[in-house]
Amino acid sequence: MGTVTGGEERGTTERVLTLLGLLQQRQVWTGPELAERLGVTPRTVRRDVERLRALGYPVHASQGIGGGYQLGAGQDLPPLLLDDEEAIATTVSLLAAAGGAGGGVAGAGDAALRALTKLDRVLPTRLQREVRALSGSVASFSGGRTPVDPERLMTLARACRDEVEAGFDYPAGRSGSELRRRRVEPYRLVASDRRWYLLAYDLDRDDWRSFRVDRMTGVTARTWRFRPREAPDAATFVQESVASRVYPRQARFLVHAPAATVRAQVSASAAVVRPRDDDRCEVLSGAADLDDVLMRVLLLGHEFEVLDPPELASRCRVLAQRLLAAGPG
Structure with missing residues (x-):
């Protein structure tokens, strides 16, 4: 009879944890889908599912069209080792951070939401009701992100x-x-x-x-x-929508400064900054009036060229002559 080595045990443990992560990501997975993602046979998937059940995770299996493996709400939280009060406190804190009460910590809101989607899978129904009731009493007076339910x-x-x-x-x-x-x-x-x-x-x-x-x-x-x-790409699409596509007028500029320098000067919701080379970058921005975009780029303090639309270059010359005329003779 062969023996199981420590390396094989670690491999099984890592695979079971990966399986748990997949079950937390989506409501239903078929056996063949999980086998393909894990690089194992459907029989191994069934064995790993049994290992999760032995740890206390309620993995349900259903047959037929739309069937597969599904992670349900459990009676406890193994192996997180959280009692009911700890589970409630953790979830309420995450709800507050995800909703905008994260105190301005960079990335706190989206990290809290990712953690919530995992905890949501194993939080018992009886605790979910308590969490919803308690979350209504959480508030924040900090600035920053617009609060969301x-x-x-x-x-x-x-x-x-x-x-x-x-x-x-x-x-x-x-x-x-x-x-x-x-x-x-x-x-x-x-x-x-x-x-x-x-x-x-x-x-x-x-x-x-x-x-x-x-x-x-x-x-x-x-x-x-x-x-x-x-x-x-979600982040790129949303940023371009917020900074440009949502406005009736858009403009592109070639700015003679490194992209990192310009990004530090302008909000990500005001402009999209793409590197051209080590010393130049492209800036895309929008507004109801192109003069607003032009002033935004002018106040960066770098040399720049108008790439689009062509009529904006003419507007630059008009404004330059006006500024020169306003100076002392």
Whole structure:
């Protein structure tokens, strides 16, 4: 009879932890899908599922169309070793941080949301009710990111994780006075220095869109799963939308300064900065009036060239002559 080496034991442990991570990421996985992701046979997947069950994780299995392995809410939190009070305190703290009460710590909100989506899988139903009740008493007086209802964030985070359609009411047009129902395939939540955004495929407009989470109402997640599309990079898409596409006028400049220098001077929500080489970068920004964009770049204090639109270069000359005329003779 062969013996199991320490290396093989470590390999099994790492694989089981990877399996647990996959089950936390999505609502249902088929056996063949898990086998492919783990690089093992379906029989090994079944054995690893039994190992998780032995640790106390409630892994459910169902047959037929739409069936597969699913991680349910457990009676306890093995092997986190949290009692009920500790689990509630941890979750409420994460809800507060994800909703905007993170005290301005960089990355605190999105890290809290990632942790919440994992804890949500194993938090018992009886504790979930207590968490929802207690989270309503959490507030923050700190500045920074616009506060967002944590339950709204969690609903969207679950929908992204489980790859199910979501719906919400969202302001239509620039006035924002009319609300329209939007049906989307949610892909990623993106945190900026000021707000939370959702990258999603808009089913009614048949295109990618970014949405401000604080402007959503009536957020719901459906049970209808979608097949993931090839998505753009979430952070890049949202930043370009916020800094440029959302405005009626856009402009591009070639700035004679390193990209790192310019990024330190301008907010990520005001402009997209792309490096050209070690000493130059491209700046993309938008506004209702191009004069506002022009002043923004001028005040950076670097030499620059207008790349687009062509009429903005003419506007530069007009303003330059006006400035020269305002000086002493």
